[in-house]
Amino acid sequence: MLAYRHAFHAGNHADVLKHLVLDRVLRYMAEKEKPFTLVDTHAGAGGYSIEGRYAQKNGEFSHGISRLYDRQDLPVPLQGYVDLVRQFNPDGQLRQYPGSPAIANMLMRETDRLRVYELHPTDHRILESYLADRPNTQVSDKDGFVSLKSELPPPSRRGAVLMDPPYEIKTDYAKVLAALREGLQRFPECVFMIWYPQLQLLESTQLAQRLKSSADTAAKKGWLHVRLTVQQPDEKGFGMLGSGMFVANPPFTLHDELAACLPYLVERMGQYDGANFVLEQRAV
Numbered sequence: 001m002l003a004y005r006h007a008f009h010a011g012n013h014a015d016v017l018k019h020l021v022l023d024r025v026l027r028y029m030a031e032k033e034k035p036f037t038l039v040d041t042h043a044g045a046g047g048y049s050i051e052g053r054y055a056q057k058n059g060e061f062s063h064g065i066s067r068l069y070d071r072q073d074l075p076v077p078l079q080g081y082v083d084l085v086r087q088f089n090p091d092g093q094l095r096q097y098p099g100s101p102a103i104a105n106m107l108m109r110e111t112d113r114l115r116v117y118e119l120h121p122t123d124h125r126i127l128e129s130y131l132a133d134r135p136n137t138q139v140s141d142k143d144g145f146v147s148l149k150s151e152l153p154p155p156s157r158r159g160a161v162l163m164d165p166p167y168e169i170k171t172d173y174a175k176v177l178a179a180l181r182e183g184l185q186r187f188p189e190c191v192f193m194i195w196y197p198q199l200q201l202l203e204s205t206q207l208a209q210r211l212k213s214s215a216d217t218a219a220k221k222g223w224l225h226v227r228l229t230v231q232q233p234d235e236k237g238f239g240m241l242g243s244g245m246f247v248a249n250p251p252f253t254l255h256d257e258l259a260a261c262l263p264y265l266v267e268r269m270g271q272y273d274g275a276n277f278v279l280e281q282r283a284v
């Protein structure tokens with residue numbers, strides 16, 4: 001079942017959190033000369049029109065990137081990510097939003113390896129054409145969960161993985177956990193970035209603790225967990241309250257960079273008085 005299309009959600013508060021973390025991790029990895037590999041297991045289309053009918057349907061970007069795009073008072077670690085979104089909009093107006101492959105394309109060097117997986121045929125076609133000229137890049141239409149093991153460890157033994165499934169099927173929660181466990185067994189130094197939605201659903205509320213327990217024993221450099229809650233549940237208890245990112249083997253700089261941004265993100269993107277964040281880490 002491939003009903004999910006990220007175009008409906010492009011630039012929302014969850015994309016902001018996810019892409020801020022991705023931005024900080026990729027910039028950190030590019031500081032060393034030795035090339036690295038990024039595997040994006042659920043890549044989407046690469047970039048999205050904010051003016052198109054999908055993004056306009058619910059206008060989710062208006063509670064996300066729109067609240068940051070024109071600001072002059074951004075905390076320093078947030079500036080780089082917002083600048084990338086501005087770079088993706090050459091005439092200055094917010095018309096397009098870069099997905100994770102576009103962010104990777106803007107930050108990674110020609111010598112770095114990019115491996116992206118996308119199952120949806122339309123999004124895969126768009127992604128393949130977007131990345132067609134990028135060296136050291138492979139775009140696959142295979143299952144990212146299944147293929148991940150064949151990517152690890154990468155030849156340079158410097159690597160990061162972004163896992164960002166739709167979670168429309170509950171089995172995605174178990175698959176993410178299994179993929180982290182197997183991935184850390186194959187490559188204990190790999191930086192794993194796992195996005196998840198904050199829902200009032202057992203699988204969602206338990207995921208962070210399960211990821212932490214797995215990384216506690218297997219990740220060489222510990223873990224970091226960040227969650228940004230922007231909304232209250234609706235009257236039936238449904239709705240996405242916010243989202244989280246779990247990072248195994250995070251750059252040692254990431255905690256303080258996020259600490260500098262999160263109060264600002266709560267203030268700008270919070271949709272009720274109780275909006276809040278969690279930031280925790282186990283440093284090794």
Ligand SMILES: C[S@@+](CC[C@H](N)C(=O)[O-])C[C@H]1O[C@@H](n2cnc3c(N)ncnc32)[C@H](O)[C@@H]1O
Nearest residue numbers: 006042043044099100117118119120143144164
């Ligand atoms: C949340 S979106 C990805 C957004 C993207 N990572 C970004 O940040 O711009 C999830 C994507 O995963 C795709 N997908 C779902 N299951 C998949 C699988 N097993 N392997 C690869 N892609 C999958 C969906 O078609 C969808 O485009």
